[in-house]
Amino acid sequence: MPSRKSENTIFLTQEETERIQNTIQDRLKKCSELVGHAREPRIPKDAISQATGAALMADMGSVSGPTQEGTLPSFAVGQPYPPCTVSLQDLQPISLADLKMDTHHRGRRLAVKRASPVVTLASRSWTMVQNDDGDEVERLEVCLHKSRFGEDVLESASAFVIKEPYFTLTDQGEATLRIDHPSDLILCRDDIPSSNTAPTNGVNGHAENTAAENIARTCKDKGNAALKKHDIPLTHAHYTQGLKVASEERVSDTNPDLVRDISRNRALVNLLLNQLDEAEADAKASLTGRDDQRSKELDGKAYSRAGSAAYNLGKYQAAQGFFEEQLKLMPGDKEATIYLRKIALRLREQETGVYDLKKIKSGLSRARPRVDAASFISNTEVKDSPDRGRGLFATRDIPIGGTIMYEKAFCVVWGHESEALTAVTYDVRDEKIRISPVGLSAAIVQKLLNNPSQIERVMDLYGDYQGTGKDVVRTEDGPIVDTFRIHDIMSRNAFGPGSQYGEEAANKASTGLWIWAAYINHSCIANAKKEYIGDLMVVRATRPIAAGEEIFHSYDESGDYDARQKALMTTWGFECKCALCAAEKLDDPAVRKKRQELARDADAFVAREPWADAKRLTIMKAQRLARALDDTYEGRPQYQGVPHVMAEKIHEWLAKASPRK
Structure with missing residues (x-):
C-alpha cells in the first residue's frame, strides 16, 4: 500500500515499487508464454461460488487492495490496443470454448450471460459469465471505465455481447475476458424488447404496419413509466428501441407524429443524461412546423430542449436561435427569456473577454x-x-x-x-x-x-x-x-x-x-x-x-x-532546454546546491516577514540574502540576459518593503 509522506505527497517505499514492477513484469512474461494457448475450462459451480464470495467481501469492504481504505489501485499502462471499429452485425460468433490465451479475437463476437454477482472494486469490476447452456463459465472484467450514467455496467444488464473479445490474464495470473474500451461491450437488457418482433410471414402490409406501430407505442409507454420512476437510463433505452421501430419506413410514413413524440421525449431524457448531441438532434427531429396551438406548444418544447443542449455544449449562437424561435411560439416564456439573458452574457465574454469575476466567484x-x-x-x-x-x-x-x-x-x-x-x-x-x-x-x-x-x-x-x-x-x-x-x-x-x-x-x-x-x-x-x-x-x-x-x-x-x-x-x-536550464546545466553542482539552500532561506524569510512597515534590520537581512543569491549567478557568462529566477521573490519583497518611521 502506498504510504503518504504528507497530506499532499504520496510516497512509495522501495519494496512497494519493486512489488508493483515485479507483478506487472511477471504478468507480461506469463502472457507472452501463453499466447495462442487453448483456454482451460472452469468448473462452473466452483467459479460462480468464488465470485459470489468475492462480491460479498467487496460489499463488506473486506477485499484487500483497491477497495481497502487508504490504498491506491495499481495497474500497467503502455500496452494499448485499438477498440473494435466493426459493427456487431458484421462480426462472426465465437464460443467460450474457442477462446485462446492472450489473444484479441479480431472479427469475432462473444455472447454471454451473467452467472454471478458483480465484484465492484475501485478501478475495475468483474463477474462470472456463462454460455446459453451454462456448461462453460469464464471471468469478465471491465477495467477503469466500468460505470455508465452512474451505474456499474456489469450490474446494469444480465447478458452481454463482447466485440472482438480480448482473453488474457489478470495481475494475479487468473484468466479473464478483459474490457478496456466501453464500446467493446454491448449490454443486452431483458426489459427491452427486440425490434424484430413484427409479423412478416403471410401478413398483409397494413397488419405489419399496425404491429410495428404497436411495438413502438409500447416502448414509448414503458419509457414514460420508467421516467416516472426516475430510472433515466432505462427510460432512454425504451425510447431508443421505440424510435428504431417507429423510424422504419412502414411506420414513419403512416404515423410520423409517433417518431416526433418519442424524439421529443428522448430529447428531455438526453438532457438529464448530459447526452447533449443527441438531445439537440432529437429536439430538432421532433419539430412539426404546424400552426395549430397544440403543435406550437410541442414545437416550443422542442426548441427549448434544443436550446438547452446547445447552450451546455457552448454553442451560444445556435442556442440563441433556438430560444428566439421558442419565444415566437410561446411569447413571454420565462425560461427562454432567462436563457437569452445568459446567452447575451456568454457571447459578450466570448467576444470581449469582459467577465463579472466578482459575481462568478x-x-x-x-x-x-x-x-x-x-x-x-x-x-x-x-x-x-x-x-x-x-x-x-x-x-x-x-x-x-x-x-x-x-x-x-x-x-x-x-x-x-x-x-x-x-x-x-x-x-x-x-x-x-x-x-x-x-x-x-x-x-x-x-x-x-x-x-x-x-x-x-x-x-x-x-x-x-x-x-x-x-x-x-x-x-x-x-x-x-x-x-x-x-x-x-x-x-x-x-x-x-x-x-x-x-x-x-x-x-x-x-x-x-x-x-x-x-x-x-x-x-x-x-x-x-x-x-x-x-x-x-x-x-x-x-x-x-x-x-x-x-x-x-x-x-x-x-x-x-x-x-x-x-x-x-x-x-x-x-528535457527542458530553455535559456535558464541551459545556463544552470553548466553550473557546478556545488553552486546549484548552495543556490538552492539560499533560495530556501530567502523563501522562508519572505513567507515569515511582512514587507509592510518592515524594520530596517529586517530589510538589511533581506538585502544580505539577495546579494548572496545574486553572487551565485554573477561572474558566469551563461547568465547574461537570463533572469535570476531563484532570487526573484526576495527582490520583489525588497522592492515593496519600506522602513518603519
Whole structure:
C-alpha cells in the first residue's frame, strides 16, 4: 500500500515499487508464454461460488487492495490496443470454448450471460459469465471505465455481447475476458424488447404496419413509466428501441407524429443524461412546423430542449436561435427569456473577454464548483512551434498583467467528488511508476461517449499513443473512444486547479482538462501565469507579449534544476532546454546546491516577514540574502540576459518593503 509522506505527497517505499514492477513484469512474461494457448475450462459451480464470495467481501469492504481504505489501485499502462471499429452485425460468433490465451479475437463476437454477482472494486469490476447452456463459465472484467450514467455496467444488464473479445490474464495470473474500451461491450437488457418482433410471414402490409406501430407505442409507454420512476437510463433505452421501430419506413410514413413524440421525449431524457448531441438532434427531429396551438406548444418544447443542449455544449449562437424561435411560439416564456439573458452574457465574454469575476466567484461553492461562463481565446492561435510540436501564440500585443485568455474547462473532477480516483501506474514503455488521476481519464471518456461531437477536439491534443488518430469513429452500435489514447492525452495535458473547496490529499487531487490551454508549451522563463476561479482558467501575461510571440508558462516551478528536470521528464516526458536550464546545466553542482539552500532561506524569510512597515534590520537581512543569491549567478557568462529566477521573490519583497518611521 502506498504510504503518504504528507497530506499532499504520496510516497512509495522501495519494496512497494519493486512489488508493483515485479507483478506487472511477471504478468507480461506469463502472457507472452501463453499466447495462442487453448483456454482451460472452469468448473462452473466452483467459479460462480468464488465470485459470489468475492462480491460479498467487496460489499463488506473486506477485499484487500483497491477497495481497502487508504490504498491506491495499481495497474500497467503502455500496452494499448485499438477498440473494435466493426459493427456487431458484421462480426462472426465465437464460443467460450474457442477462446485462446492472450489473444484479441479480431472479427469475432462473444455472447454471454451473467452467472454471478458483480465484484465492484475501485478501478475495475468483474463477474462470472456463462454460455446459453451454462456448461462453460469464464471471468469478465471491465477495467477503469466500468460505470455508465452512474451505474456499474456489469450490474446494469444480465447478458452481454463482447466485440472482438480480448482473453488474457489478470495481475494475479487468473484468466479473464478483459474490457478496456466501453464500446467493446454491448449490454443486452431483458426489459427491452427486440425490434424484430413484427409479423412478416403471410401478413398483409397494413397488419405489419399496425404491429410495428404497436411495438413502438409500447416502448414509448414503458419509457414514460420508467421516467416516472426516475430510472433515466432505462427510460432512454425504451425510447431508443421505440424510435428504431417507429423510424422504419412502414411506420414513419403512416404515423410520423409517433417518431416526433418519442424524439421529443428522448430529447428531455438526453438532457438529464448530459447526452447533449443527441438531445439537440432529437429536439430538432421532433419539430412539426404546424400552426395549430397544440403543435406550437410541442414545437416550443422542442426548441427549448434544443436550446438547452446547445447552450451546455457552448454553442451560444445556435442556442440563441433556438430560444428566439421558442419565444415566437410561446411569447413571454420565462425560461427562454432567462436563457437569452445568459446567452447575451456568454457571447459578450466570448467576444470581449469582459467577465463579472466578482459575481462568478460568489456563485461558486463545494456543491456548485463549476462556473457558468464562456471561453475567451481570440487573443491566441495554435501554430507550429520550433522543436516543440505545436504551441499557443499571441494574435495581438498583450501588456504585462493583461489577459491572455479565459477558458472554461472541458472536464474537471474535484477531489471531493466521487469520480475522483488516483492510481499508481507502471508504464511498460519507459518502466516508470507514476501517480495518475485516472478518475479524470474515466470522466473524459464518459463525456466523449455522451457527446461524440467533442471527440475530435480532444483527440487533436498530444499523446504518446496515437491509436487510430483523431478521426471520430462511430458504428451502428454507437460512438467509439480509444481509452488508451485518452489516458495518454490526459497524462500529458491535464492541470491541477488546486484545492478550492476544502481539504484534499494527493490521492484525491482535483484535476481537469482545458483543451486550448493544453497547447501552451513550457518554459522555466515563462511569460504567462495561470490561476483558477472554479473550473475557469485565467491566463495573464507576466511581461509584455508581442503579437506573434509564443506564450509559455511553467509546468513545474521548482527552483532546483535537478528536481525540475526530473519532474518534467517523469510527468511530461521531455528535457527542458530553455535559456535558464541551459545556463544552470553548466553550473557546478556545488553552486546549484548552495543556490538552492539560499533560495530556501530567502523563501522562508519572505513567507515569515511582512514587507509592510518592515524594520530596517529586517530589510538589511533581506538585502544580505539577495546579494548572496545574486553572487551565485554573477561572474558566469551563461547568465547574461537570463533572469535570476531563484532570487526573484526576495527582490520583489525588497522592492515593496519600506522602513518603519
